[in-house]
Amino acid sequence: MDKKKVLLVYTNVRLRNQKPRPPLGLMYLAAALRPKYEPVLLDLRVESIDRIKFKQLLNESIYVGISTIIGQQLNFSLEIARLIKRLNPHIPVVFGGTFPTMAPEIVLKEECIDIISLGDGEDTHMELADVLSSGGDIQSVHNIAYRKNGKVYIQNECRQRSLDTPVMPAWDLVNINNYREVNVLTSKGCSTGCDFCYNKIFNHHRIRLRNSDNVWKEISYLHLEHHINHIAFVDDNFFEDREHARLIMEKFRDSGWNLTWETTCRADDLSSFSNDYLQLIHDAGCRELFVGFESASDRVLKSVHKKITNSQMVECMERARKYGFLVRALFVIGLPGENKNELMQTLKTVDFLRREYSDCVKIPVFGIYTPYPQLPPNPEAVDGKYREPKTMQEWSFYHHDKANHQWLSAAQRDYLENIIWTYRYYAKRSKYLHKTGSVDRLLYYDAYLRWKLRLFSWAPEWKAVRNHEQAMYKEALQESHQEYEAIKS
Numbered sequence: 304m305d306k307k308k309v310l311l312v313y314t315n316v317r318l319r320n321q322k323p324r325p326p327l328g329l330m331y332l333a334a335a336l337r338p339k340y341e342p343v344l345l346d347l348r349v350e351s352i353d354r355i356k357f358k359q360l361l362n363e364s365i366y367v368g369i370s371t372i373i374g375q376q377l378n379f380s381l382e383i384a385r386l387i388k389r390l391n392p393h394i395p396v397v398f399g400g401t402f403p404t405m406a407p408e409i410v411l412k413e414e415c416i417d418i419i420s421l422g423d424g425e426d427t428h429m430e431l432a433d434v435l436s437s438g439g440d441i442q443s444v445h446n447i448a449y450r451k452n453g454k455v456y457i458q459n460e461c462r463q464r465s466l467d468t469p470v471m472p473a474w475d476l477v478n479i480n481n482y483r484e485v486n487v488l489t490s491k492g493c494s495t496g497c498d499f500c501y502n503k504i505f506n507h508h509r510i511r512l513r514n515s516d517n518v519w520k521e522i523s524y525l526h527l528e529h530h531i532n533h534i535a536f537v538d539d540n541f542f543e544d545r546e547h548a549r550l551i552m553e554k555f556r557d558s559g560w561n562l563t564w565e566t567t568c569r570a571d572d573l574s575s576f577s578n579d580y581l582q583l584i585h586d587a588g589c590r591e592l593f594v595g596f597e598s599a600s601d602r603v604l605k606s607v608h609k610k611i612t613n614s615q616m617v618e619c620m621e622r623a624r625k626y627g628f629l630v631r632a633l634f635v636i637g638l639p640g641e642n643k644n645e646l647m648q649t650l651k652t653v654d655f656l657r658r659e660y661s662d663c664v665k666i667p668v669f670g671i672y673t674p675y676p677q678l679p680p681n682p683e684a685v686d687g688k689y690r691e692p693k694t695m696q697e698w699s700f701y702h703h704d705k706a707n708h709q710w711l712s713a714a715q716r717d718y719l720e721n722i723i724w725t726y727r728y729y730a731k732r733s734k735y736l737h738k739t740g741s742v743d744r745l746l747y748y749d750a751y752l753r754w755k756l757r758l759f760s761w762a763p764e765w766k767a768v769r770n771h772e773q774a775m776y777k778e779a780l781q782e783s784h785q786e787y788e789a790i791k792s
């Protein structure tokens with residue numbers, strides 16, 4: 304007998320002209336469903352909708368699952384959910400992923416969304432498919448939120464599934480060539496508990512590990528079947544369990560395949576690894592470590608419970624230089640309570656790293672602090688002035704290019720955004736300057752001057768750049784909307 308279908312959709316986010324990363328969450332869900340159902344994976348970033356096939360798929364599927372995170376993606380997800388409901392009002396639309404898990408009540412305000420899967424979706428998803436295909440009672444499904452007669456019900460047991468299963472994500476359902484890199488997961492969670500990190504809510508401070516043999520089976524498959532030679536581990540904290548990481552690294556080292564990889568690492572870990580361990584990281588093929596230094600102020604680091612200090616940064620850089628890997632240093636500006644001196648200290652540190660460690664630091668990337676649902680800024684640090692967004696559209700403005708700091712003045716928010724944009728041009732464009740047009744070239748010189756002189760206050764040209772970026776986003780959203788309207792009619 305034919306298996307019943309479940310349609311899994313990754314939203315079209317037409318924001319950048321670069322290849323996307325694989326939709327790993329949906330690939331895990333597809334793998335879990337497969338023994339009993341037929342998952343159909345549609346990644347709208349790399350394929351478009353064929354109206355007839357899509358309608359047919361909706362008629363054949365038990366439900367549609369859509370994955371989304373915070374930021375502009377939320378609006379694109381809403382567009383596709385509305386299209387689905389217009390084409391087939393009876394099909395249940397299920398949202399899952401980090402944002403819906405953290406803000407189920409907000410997501411369920413949208414008429415086009417029926418059910419939220421909370422946390423990891425694999426088990427919930429199976430239960431949902433069973434219940435929805437047999438006309439059973441949704442009340443029996445664990446870890447969901449849903450709307451019934453206008454009321455929202457949340458059935459959350461914060462149940463966390465073990466990752467210790469031999470199931471590997473459904474790589475065969477995607478065309479690897481469509482993606483920028485190959486992402487693999489060896490663990491989920493982080494025990495540190497930084498105030499601003501989704502881990503607090505999503506993974507409850509806990510770390511879960513995948514069996515290292517299963518991880519290696521996946522990597523071997525990717526290498527042998529798809530000729531993949533570089534892996535990006537997207538763990539929250541790859542080295543949280545050092546022994547687990549060691550087992551995986553030893554397999555890399557001993558394989559003789561000369562594979563390379565990159566991953567996340569905490570500054571306190573990198574500064575405290577033994578020399579043997581660092582040698583293993585090197586011998587196993589590590590090329591790049593993403594290290595969240597966040598701020599150059601120990602006071603700010605302490606206030607957000609980051610549990611690292613600034614002195615560890617230099618230690619990290621020395622070790623990266625000695626053992627030959629790049630550090631991608633990540634900083635956040637505008638953290639709650641950060642004062643101007645502390646902000647300037649961070650910018651100075653960025654210059655210091657670029658100057659002193661130009662051989663082993665990859666341009667530090669800045670983000671602006673942004674609150675997440677259930678993770679508001681400390682009220683004392685923001686004078687109680689934070690007001691949480693109430694709709695998905697409002698949340699769509701919350702991402703790391705945008706200063707949503709209601710506790711700061713408009714001029715101060717502009718200041719933070721100008722820093723991000725001038726730095727972006729100053730740090731990246733010089734390399735590509737010969738290839739750019741005259742406007743970009745002018746902006747680069749402008750950014751250079753502003754960065755050197757720390758002139759971020761009144762910058763109409765950067766406001767124009769930001770407005771342009773915003774206009775492009777609106778245009779992309781409008782394009783999506785029009786395309787879907789045409790499909791509806």
Ligand code: B12
Pocket residue numbers: 316324325326327328329331332367368369370371372373374375376377397398399400401402405420422423424425427428486488500501502537538539675676701702703704
């Ligand atoms: C790779 C990555 C990216 C990639 C691509 C993401 C992608 N393809 O999904 C890129 C670089 C583009 C990216 C960008 C951004 N990212 Co990002 N990213 C990640 C990262 C490191 C890994 C994602 C991943 O593959 N996880 C592994 C899979 C297995 O887990 P999962 O996707 O959560 O799926 C599971 C569950 O959520 C659930 N589930 C998911 N979807 C669905 C759907 C259904 C129907 C069901 C039933 C269940 C379900 O089941 C899945 C299996 O267990 C995560 C951190 C992390 N370790 O998860 C951050 C993370 C998701 N990113 C985050 C953020 C903030 C961003 C940005 C907004 C940053 C910015 N610039 O402002 C942008 C947004 C870009 C956009 N398009 O709008 C946050 C999201 C926080 C939030 N509250 O939503 C995270 C958690 C990082 C963090 N520590 O804060 N990101």
Ligand code: SF4
Pocket residue numbers: 493494495496497500501502539540569595609
């Ligand atoms: S160390 Fe990184 S992953 Fe862990 S809680 Fe802090 S920000 Fe999140």
